[in-house]
Each structure stands twice: as C-alpha cells, then as structure tokens.
Amino acid sequence: MFFWYDEGMLNAKALLDRVRPRPPFIDRLPGISPNSGTAMYPYIYVGRRAYENLLSDEPDQSNVALVLHEQEHITRIQELGIVNWYRHYFFSRTFRLEEELAAIKPQFNHLKRSGISVDIEHRARMLCGGAYLWPTSYDNAYSRLSAIWEAAPFPMQGAAAA
Numbered sequence: 001m002f003f004w005y006d007e008g009m010l011n012a013k014a015l016l017d018r019v020r021p022r023p024p025f026i027d028r029l030p031g032i033s034p035n036s037g038t039a040m041y042p043y044i045y046v047g048r049r050a051y052e053n054l055l056s057d058e059p060d061q062s063n064v065a066l067v068l069h070e071q072e073h074i075t076r077i078q079e080l081g082i083v084n085w086y087r088h089y090f091f092s093r094t095f096r097l098e099e100e101l102a103a104i105k106p107q108f109n110h111l112k113r114s115g116i117s118v119d120i121e122h123r124a125r126m127l128c129g130g131a132y133l134w135p136t137s138y139d140n141a142y143s144r145l146s147a148i149w150e151a152a153p154f155p156m157q158g159a160a161a162a
C-alpha cells in the first residue's frame with residue numbers, strides 16, 4: 001500500500017487533478033530533465049512518463065514527491081498573487097532560491113519518509129545552476145539542502161510504505 005500524503009493530509013485526487021503531462025516537444029528540448037516538474041499556475045506539468053506513473057495504482061514515491069514540490073509553489077503563488085510571484089521569481093535571485101528551498105522541503109520530507117535517499121551534491125549542482133538562473137553558490141545550495149534533509153522527519157515506525 002502506498003500513500004499519497006503529506007503533513008496536511010493532502011487530498012490525493014484533488015492534487016492529481018492539477019497535474020498535466022508536459023507536451024512532448026518540451027520534453028525533448030535540451031536541458032529539460034524528464035524528472036522535473038513545472039508549476040504553471042494553477043497546473044503542475046510533469047514529463048509524460050511521470051504523469052502516466054502518477055495515474056497508476058502504485059506511483060513511484062519520487063514522482064509523488066515531485067508533485068508535492070510543485071504544489072508548494074502553487075500554494076505560494078496563490079498566496080502572493082500570480083503576477084507578483086512570477087515577477088519576483090524571475091527577477092530576484094534571493095526570492096527564487098527561497099521559493100525553491102520552500103518547495104524542496106515537502107519534497108524531501110516525502111522522500112525521506114518513503115525511504116528514498118537524495119543525492120545532495122547532485123541537487124545542489126542543479127539548484128545553483130542555469131536551470132534556476134544561478135540563484136546562489138554551490139556551497140550555499142549544498143548547506144541549505146543538507147539542512148532541509150537533516151531536518152526532515154524519519155518514517156514513523158510501522159507507517160512505512162511496503
């Protein structure tokens with residue numbers, strides 16, 4: 001039995017309703033990782049393979065974690081207002097970094113709870129790179145991501161997905 005859950009006990013169906021497959025031509029563009037997602041308010045776009053996997057009875061928990069990441073963006077976009085959020089996101093490195101870290105938190109929480117480990121070095125290289133328009137240094141990305149991972153709760157005894 002696999003779980004679609006997060007701290008706020010998200011409604012799996014309502015969440016999945018927001019998820020859309022990315023158009024195939026975008027998937028083929030250089031630099032677009034098949035494992036990435038994009039929050040285009042109010043929808044969450046993921047690669048086609050991830051989308052199909054999410055519709056299955058036992059979705060890969062890393063895909064679920066990706067949706068939780070994008071959903072956090074959606075929630076924050078809603079709070080700040082669409083125009084403000086995207087404007088800050090594109091023009092402020094600090095804002096972009098903090099928004100990504102805020103979205104990574106529920107993603108890491110879910111991964112850790114599901115017993116999936118994270119390559120912090122790889123994530124840090126991604127986060128400080130061109131895909132996010134160089135919001136910070138590698139060292140800072142690494143230390144911030146490590147802190148989020150360390151703070152993520154371990155799976156509760158007996159509650160692990162099996």
Ligand SMILES: [Zn+2]
Nearest residue numbers: 069073100103
């Ligand atoms: Zn993000």
